[in-house]
Amino acid sequence: MKYEILPWLILFLPLFSAAVIALFTLGNRTVSALISIGAIVTGFVLTLAFISGNGFHPAVSETSTAWLSIGSLQAEFGLKLDGLSLMMLLIVTGVGGAIHIYSFGYMHEDRSMARFFCFLSLFTFSMLGIVLASNFVQMFIFWELVGVSSYLLIGFWFEKPSAGDAAKKAFITNRLGDFGFLLGILMVWQLLGSLNFTALADNLHANPAALQVGGTIAGLLIFCGAVGKSAQFPLHVWLADAMEGPTPVSALIHAATMVAAGVYMLCRVFFLLNADALHVISYVGGFTALLAALIAVQQNDIKRILAYSTLSQLGYMVMSVGLAGQTPAMFHLTTHAFFKALLFLGAGSVIHGLHEEQDIWKMGGLKKHMPVTFWTFFFGTLALCGVPIFAGFYSKDAILAQALEQHNYILFGVAVFVAALTTFYMFRLFFVAFLGEARTEKAKHAHESPFVMTGPLMVLSVLAVVGGFIGITTVYNSQFAPDAEKLTVVQQLLEPLKNIVPMLLGIGAVAVGLFCAYTLYGKAATDPLPAKLGALATAMKNRFYFDEIYEATFIRLHDALAALADWIDRWLVEGFAIGFIRGGTDLSGRSLRLLQTGNLQTYAFLFTLGVALVLYLMLGK
Numbered sequence: 001m002k003y004e005i006l007p008w009l010i011l012f013l014p015l016f017s018a019a020v021i022a023l024f025t026l027g028n029r030t031v032s033a034l035i036s037i038g039a040i041v042t043g044f045v046l047t048l049a050f051i052s053g054n055g056f057h058p059a060v061s062e063t064s065t066a067w068l069s070i071g072s073l074q075a076e077f078g079l080k081l082d083g084l085s086l087m088m089l090l091i092v093t094g095v096g097g098a099i100h101i102y103s104f105g106y107m108h109e110d111r112s113m114a115r116f117f118c119f120l121s122l123f124t125f126s127m128l129g130i131v132l133a134s135n136f137v138q139m140f141i142f143w144e145l146v147g148v149s150s151y152l153l154i155g156f157w158f159e160k161p162s163a164g165d166a167a168k169k170a171f172i173t174n175r176l177g178d179f180g181f182l183l184g185i186l187m188v189w190q191l192l193g194s195l196n197f198t199a200l201a202d203n204l205h206a207n208p209a210a211l212q213v214g215g216t217i218a219g220l221l222i223f224c225g226a227v228g229k230s231a232q233f234p235l236h237v238w239l240a241d242a243m244e245g246p247t248p249v250s251a252l253i254h255a256a257t258m259v260a261a262g263v264y265m266l267c268r269v270f271f272l273l274n275a276d277a278l279h280v281i282s283y284v285g286g287f288t289a290l291l292a293a294l295i296a297v298q299q300n301d302i303k304r305i306l307a308y309s310t311l312s313q314l315g316y317m318v319m320s321v322g323l324a325g326q327t328p329a330m331f332h333l334t335t336h337a338f339f340k341a342l343l344f345l346g347a348g349s350v351i352h353g354l355h356e357e358q359d360i361w362k363m364g365g366l367k368k369h370m371p372v373t374f375w376t377f378f379f380g381t382l383a384l385c386g387v388p389i390f391a392g393f394y395s396k397d398a399i400l401a402q403a404l405e406q407h408n409y410i411l412f413g414v415a416v417f418v419a420a421l422t423t424f425y426m427f428r429l430f431f432v433a434f435l436g437e438a439r440t441e442k443a444k445h446a447h448e449s450p451f452v453m454t455g456p457l458m459v460l461s462v463l464a465v466v467g468g469f470i471g472i473t474t475v476y477n478s479q480f481a482p483d484a485e486k487l488t489v490v491q492q493l494l495e496p497l498k499n500i501v502p503m504l505l506g507i508g509a510v511a512v513g514l515f516c517a518y519t520l521y522g523k524a525a526t527d528p529l530p531a532k533l534g535a536l537a538t539a540m541k542n543r544f545y546f547d548e549i550y551e552a553t554f555i556r557l558h559d560a561l562a563a564l565a566d567w568i569d570r571w572l573v574e575g576f577a578i579g580f581i582r583g584g585t586d587l588s589g590r591s592l593r594l595l596q597t598g599n600l601q602t603y604a605f606l607f608t609l610g611v612a613l614v615l616y617l618m619l620g621k
Contacts, residue, residue, distance in 0.1 A: 029113040239311055267330055397495075
């Protein structure tokens, strides 16, 4: 294998960057930013060099070193190098690099910019560790590191109570999913005797019945990890609140990296998931896609609309995995990284140009003031909606075709309906924010962002256009379907024509969504939908009251159990059990102390009394 040292450098460069910033350059914002940007951009270049020398399937697909040995548990620190991990490396370092460069402009005036880039590098190291992990132990450690670093980034502006609350909410919600993930890992180890992905696959290939009846339980417990990280129902509530972090954090977490970790993990361990587990996974994904799309229809904060859009698209990906479509899921994950990072960074450019305004109904007319942001955001919107030749069209079509191929007409119908909703809420945002007349003074005096921010937008907009036919599916097919035909660029362009029904229905959904959005919002001064939908619109705006429901049920139950545990600890354990022993010891000590009088005659009397007692016990009977 050529350049075998490169993957190790790619992994540890961001950690080195974070350490240097934390220890030496926190006082210099520019130097800290350049160190962080240099680390991830170098990682991207080294990834390209490694792939050019070894291809997407190196001769040596795994390198490892002994790390932990406890009885039958033999854990190694290793790197898994195949088409799946190398494509994710390109996404994390490439899209992440664009976000780092953008952050230099966006965070330039922030007094804590150096700390921001330190956290950003730590997050990148954690995500790269998940991507390259060769076993469950290593993956889980980096999984938790991603949780910690995302907590730091979401709560970066910790002076705002809402940011601190959002960070805690994200961290605690993810811990719920991670608890199930850990139980699943332990169950797999007990049933199969290994935690290395390659060894697990070999064991199951040799003995398909090895998981026995525990296979469904183990698969669903592992899926709990993805439910947390990829914000699937019912643990979806943290993602929108994570918008309290700086916009580049939103792009990094909600586009290319953290939320993609759950989908990536499911594809990495797909061989462990049996038919029953996949059935549950597919319906959880489909329901999440529909729920989030409905909520997005009535959000007014530009970042929250994109956050719920991310939730919906993640539902698409998880549904695809559940329908045994690893290639469509990873294809959509990749194209989504391009256009959703573009949209979030475009939203950040809007917020920057309007001096921190995020309500779309206080914008309007931005096309004339922010032309670069307008056109790049437009391309991102077309890609997300799935307009033909844009990247999202191909990946969304692959998922629709997969659902139809599996004869799951319920999920196919849900996916088509969600496609229409996606077009509706995205063009609602687009018409209200960018077209028409300016609604506020901030909108009238909006200004374009500097090139350090618009440059990454232009690069990502190119990927949002061409990402569907540059060979991404070829790489994933080589991993999941080695016998699949390798397609030329022209064949990739025409690939949707092989499945004419899902293609036509997908395009039809886009047309319906666009027509409805233009009819309602093309020239709207206020939102007309609440008057038409009434209580349903209110419920969508309030996110179907999931936070309130959780507050009234699980959180109150938790608080009641905590109060009960506190009472038991304070009064029964501490007050009675420990207090009785402590009080008895104290009383005995005080009583014995009374015998220590310092009087010689008393001691002589007690000595004589003791001797008499001993003699009586020995001779008296």
